[in-house]
Each structure stands twice: as C-alpha cells, then as structure tokens.
Amino acid sequence: MQHDAAGRPRLRRVPQQSRSRDRVEKILDSAAAQVVRHGVEAVGTRSIADAADVPVASLYQYFADRDDILLALVERDIEAMDARVQADLAALTRFTIRDIVAATLAAFVAVYRERPAFVMIYLRGRTNAAIDEFCRAHNRQIARALFDLASDLGLLVEDAGPRHAEIAVEMGDRLFQLAFATDMDGDPMILDEALKVLSAYLELYASPAGLKGVDA
Amino acid sequence: MQHDAAGRPRLRRVPQQSRSRDRVEKILDSAAAQVVRHGVEAVGTRSIADAADVPVASLYQYFADRDDILLALVERDIEAMDARVQADLAALTRFTIRDIVAATLAAFVAVYRERPAFVMIYLRGRTNAAIDEFCRAHNRQIARALFDLASDLGLLVEDAGPRHAEIAVEMGDRLFQLAFATDMDGDPMILDEALKVLSAYLELYASPAGLKGVDA
Amino acid sequence: MQHDAAGRPRLRRVPQQSRSRDRVEKILDSAAAQVVRHGVEAVGTRSIADAADVPVASLYQYFADRDDILLALVERDIEAMDARVQADLAALTRFTIRDIVAATLAAFVAVYRERPAFVMIYLRGRTNAAIDEFCRAHNRQIARALFDLASDLGLLVEDAGPRHAEIAVEMGDRLFQLAFATDMDGDPMILDEALKVLSAYLELYASPAGLKGVDA
C-alpha cells in the first residue's frame, strides 16, 4: 500500500468513466482468473496485466498496489454478496430467525460458488492485512443490518443486541472458510452444520414471533 | 523441480551417511519452523539455510529444488503418520470398523498436532504439484493398507473393495484439511463429525463381525 | 529538454495571457517550495503539479520539460536579481569601484535570501545542463553591464576590459555558491571576504576616480 507525504495510505482512484470501468473490470477479471488458476501468491502485476492485455504501469492508474487489486476483487465480490443477501431476504414472505439465517447463508453460498477467486483470496486473507481488515469491518456491517431487520420485525427479545449478531456472523464466516477451504462449491456437510449452529444460537435470543414467524 | 536432459524430473539424492542425515534433519526442521512461522510461500532457500546454519548452496547437496525440500517435509511427516497408525492399530485388542476408523483418525490427529508445518504445507498443497501428487498417491496406499487389514480380519462384506476405502480416506483427508485449516489443533467439532461420518459410511460395507468386532 | 523534428530544442512557450501568467507563477512557486523542502532531485512533475493544484499534464502547456520548469525558476530569480542590482546601483549618489562591488554584492545577497530555491538549484546546477549554460551566459551579461557602467563613469584604467569584470563576477559567483552552500542566509564570513577579495582585485584596475569616487 502506498502512502502519501503525510503518511496516509494513498486512496485507490475509483474511476467513473465507462471506458475506465471496463478496463478495471477486465483487470479484476484477469486477476480473479489468475488467482483461481495459480493461487493468490502466484499472481503478480505482470501476469495480471498480461492477462488483461494492459500495460503493467496502467494497473497503477486504477489501483494503489498489488494488494489493492486483490482487495478490490474482494470488495467487488462482497458487494455482489450484499446485493444477493438483500434480494433474497426481500423475497421472503414470512420471517423467522431460522428463515433469515437460511436465506443469508444460501445467498452467501450462491455468491461463493459464482466467485471462486473470492474464496481463494478470502481464505488466505491472513496474508494480507488490508483484506483482513476490510472483511472484518464488513462483517460488522452485515451483522448490524441483519440485527436491525430482525429487531424491526420484533423477532428478538429485549436482551438481544447487535453484538450477538456479530458473533453469529463471525461464526458463520469461519464455517464458510472451512466449508470452502478445499471444496470450491462449499462442503455441504459443513454448510448444513452452519445453518443448524447459527439458527440454534440465534434462537436463544428469539422472541415467540422469532420462532413462529411474522408475515412480510 | 529440475528436469534432466530427457525431461524427467531429477531425483532427489537420498543421502545415507549419518553426518548427512543429521544435516538433512536440521534443514527440514528449520524449513518446518519457517513454514509454521511465515507460511509456505514466504520460505525461501536463504531463510531455510540461515535457520539451519547451513550454506545455501549445500541445500542442493540434499535436495533438487526448493519444492523438493517441502516435499521431503511432507514425506517425513507422512512416514511418521504411517508409523503411528500402524502402532495404534497394533495396540488394539479388539477390532471393529469403527475402532479402526477411530484409531486411524486419532493417529492422524496426534501427528498433525505434533507437526504443524505439515498442516500448513498440506493445506496449501495446491500451490505445489509435487506435493499434491505425492499426497494423493499416499492416500491410495493408506486406503489399500486399511482395506487389506479389515478384509483379512473379515470385517467387510463381499461387495467392499479398495475403492470404498479410498473414498473414505479422501473424505477423511478433506475433513482433516478443514479441521486444521484455521485451528492448528484441529477443530474438535469437525474431528468428531469426521469420526461419525467415516464410520457410518464404512459400516455400510461392514460384515456382522465388522460391527460386533473380532479379537486381535 | 525536448527537441523538435529538426533537433533544435523546443522553445518553452511564454504565455501572455494573464490567467496563464497566474498559473505559471503558481507552478513556479510550488516548484520553488518543493525544491527548498526536498532538494532539486526529489522534485517531480507530480509533486509540483499537486502542490500547485494543477493537473500534471497542464505543466506541459507552459513548460517543455521538467528541466524547463527549474530553468524558469532560475530565470525568474535572475530577473529579480538584475532588477535589484539596477535599482541599488541607481540609488548610489557616489560611485567608487568598491561601492559598486558592495552594492552589487548586497543586491545579490538580498535576492538570494528571499529566494532560497534559487540557491538550491543554482548550487546543484551541475546536474542540469540547461541551467548551467543559462547562468554562465547571464554572468557574462552582468559582467558586461557592470564594466560598461564603471567604464562610462571613468572609474577604470585603459587596460581594464570586460574580461576582468567577467573574472570578478565568476569569482563572486563562486564565493556566493560557497557562502550559501550550507547556510541559507549566506555565511557572513565568506560574504565579507567576498567583498574584500573582489574590491581588492578590481581596484587593481581602478583609475584614481575609481578609488576616490565620482558623483552620480
């Protein structure tokens, strides 16, 4: 990560032009392909650039860093994930804690399956501080959103707080890491376990409505 | 991996001298330590050599390649694992399918816990073709050995074949990878599940004796 | 420095528009600040442009080159210096060789102190052919002007020629470089010595009037 004179990390410039957007997408696609093919550590600026048919120097138009490219990959995938979760939850006609958990997990699985590069980078996130940090922050954000939803619908008891949601999300995160560690489709057994574990945990904080369900 | 003029991989020279053996062990120990501390990709010939207090060039007396060192690490660990499995099985006084599975899994867990470098390399095995190939071959070999044992003891039905054992071993392999992916001691929940899953699977092919047990 | 198709150096476009003039000044001010802060070699187009709040590409509207910016800086400062010398000399009511030398040196010192960037670039001028060349030419020009002044006032003997003035100017130039090499205000001891040395030298070529003085 580059830093400016004042020591703050230089921000990646987010291009708004459509031409640029295409190029960025191409770069990210190439990077994703390389990651899937050869692993996170093996992708270099050169291989990304070559695959994207872009000069190496041009990468630095759009990204601060090699790491920044990987981070962008994760961000892109996470955005897709958020969208999917939101859509799937919006499609529910009846809400229980378990339904919300199931829909969320299903959305995650669907996106993971579509985006194998995400799985690879995410799993090795430990190699890369920026990615790690970003994902952690995102987990908190997701937890908050889910908590707000359940709370607004009256599915939770008084005691329940955003903290509980965070714990659940972190657990789910871990389980997904495990499930996708070696199986790019997500080990179904662990995915099943994930649903059971998370539901059981969160139902400890469910109101009667949270168990019985409320209509949308 | 180096290749000779004919394109075949150059074989690692296996030293027989005791002085050499000490050095090889020291190198492997150092490499293992580095792997555990900094991850597979971060380990270079220099860091291994420095840690082993051996000149870098001397690594090539004992190993063909950087990859070859990692492979040797895996081989060494796998040998330990085989020995442990054999010993633990030999210690059983009564054999059921489930006992064999349990003893084997326990042996694996014990060795994994003693040898964290193995876990790290094995998990990232995909980075390294040689290691991947070696492990796959070893899995088949283990499967065969276990099948022969159970078969000789009359624990299996007629339908059972080495293929089933292979499937079980591969499943166990996967589950271990998952269990150790984030927890260097092996996620106990997954390890428990592993025992249940593998036993249940293999008992589908168990003879009555395989369920009830036979004396040693 | 850029060159056109015929190999001649491309001339810097001297903008006449007032809007442009403002921008050029801003660019030069920024460049000067950067030079003083970080040294000549550390100043890049990007840092100049950022500091001037101007797009990098716009620098090339006004300057042919990175070098050309530094050269323009020197030119601007030299123009100020010339004006100051002229004004200070015009303010004299009585002229001796020593008075002219003193006034000239004082004018130089005053300008150097106001324009630290000039000192830095000039001292490292050797890095930059264009600047070196320009300064040498200017030295000759100043020497000629001072010689003409003293000559017209009858302060010099017959033997005296522009060449002697040039030597004096070069000596003075060197002494200034020395005086400002480490002390941004000019080492006073060297500045004093400069006055003594140059006066003594030039008085070797002074007419009686040159020593006694003439009224303006």
Next chain:
Amino acid sequence: MQHDAAGRPRLRRVPQQSRSRDRVEKILDSAAAQVVRHGVEAVGTRSIADAADVPVASLYQYFADRDDILLALVERDIEAMDARVQADLAALTRFTIRDIVAATLAAFVAVYRERPAFVMIYLRGRTNAAIDEFCRAHNRQIARALFDLASDLGLLVEDAGPRHAEIAVEMGDRLFQLAFATDMDGDPMILDEALKVLSAYLELYASPAGLKGVDA
C-alpha cells in the same frame, strides 16, 4: 538499507578474497567515476554495474544497498585520508599546534584532490543518512586521535579536552565542505582561512610548548 527479520540492518559482507577485492574495487571505481561525471543522484545500480562490467545482481554480493555503495566509497576515501594524516604527522620533526593543524589540513586537501568522488558524495551527504552518520562518527574519532597526540606531546594546557578537538574538526569539516563545494581542488582562499581559523582557535588551548614546539 536492507533489514533482517529482527529489524537490524543487514551488514554489508566484507569480502576477504583477492578476486572479490578486485571486483569490489572495480565497482567502487565505477561508482566513483559515475558520481564525478553525473552527480550523486544520477548513479544507479544499473549504471554502476554496467560501468564495472558486472551484473547488477552481483552488486548485492558486496553491498547491501545502493546507498551502501556510496557509503563504501566514502569509507574507502576516509581510510586513505586517515593513512595520509598519520603518515604526514609521522614525518614532522617538530611539533607545534599550528604544525599539526597544517599537516592535517594538508593531508585532507591532498586526499580530497585525489578523490573527487568523495568530495561530491560528502557534500551531498545530507541526502544519505548512512553517510552522514558515518562521517560524524569518523570526525569524533579523528578528533580524539589528534587530541591524544597533542596531549601526549604536552602541547595543550590542562583545560583542553577532546571536546575542543572535536569542535575544531567539525569546523574544519565545514570549511572543507565549503572549499570543495564548487572547486574540485579546494578553494585556496578558504583553505588558507581554514588553517588560520583552526590554528587560532586551538592555540587558545596551547601550552607554551604548543606554541614554541617540541622535537619529535
């Protein structure tokens, strides 16, 4: 400057082999030539290596860094300077404070004149922390040696301490920087001034013998 895993700067390997020594000398000579020709900032690893007819990577056999090469240049020159000072002082048959100062300054001037690259690097030392630090330490060391000599010969009064010698050396150092800033042979006027200033200063701490002299 490189750093090892523990954060300490990786030491430059000082080669003892004669073959290596030749190469190191060749590299340093090339670097010196480049510095003199194009200035300190313009010398890169590539240009040094090319000029020395050595692969770039080989530079890193002998030097930790680009900076380290420049530092080595300075060290080599400083060693020569120390040797020269020692020899010139040993040649004196009669010792006064002034004689010691004169001999020392003369030795410095002689070495500076032989080694223009040293002058250039030393003057820009401010660019390079390692060089700066090294020179400062060396100044202290020289001061100590000169003080010990004068002290042993009984040339100093009781009050005199190594601290005074350090001040004198620092002053001399500055004056040399000035004298050689623009004149590769050392501006004679400043060199003369240097002798006067330093002698006068140190004679404040001279014993009668220090003024009158003692035989070797």
Next chain:
DNA sequence: AATGAATGAGGATTCATTCAT
C-alpha cells in the same frame, strides 16, 4: 562432499511524458 561466489530472470513500483478528447 562442500561451499563462497556469481547471476539471469523476475519482482513491484515510479516517473516523465504523450495522447485523445
């Protein structure tokens, strides 16, 4: 057998400059 020395190939990143609009 052992190793200090040597190196080609490649790593990420920066920079001055040009181009298309």
Next chain:
DNA sequence: TATGAATGAATCCTCATTCAT
C-alpha cells in the same frame, strides 16, 4: 486550451539456482 488517462522505460532489489574450486 486543458486535461484525464495511458504508458514505455527505468528504478532498486530478491531469489532460486549454478559454477568453480
């Protein structure tokens, strides 16, 4: 005129590997 975007060339440096002794 003005400029965002684009890039070739260069930067320093690392690494696995080989060679000569």
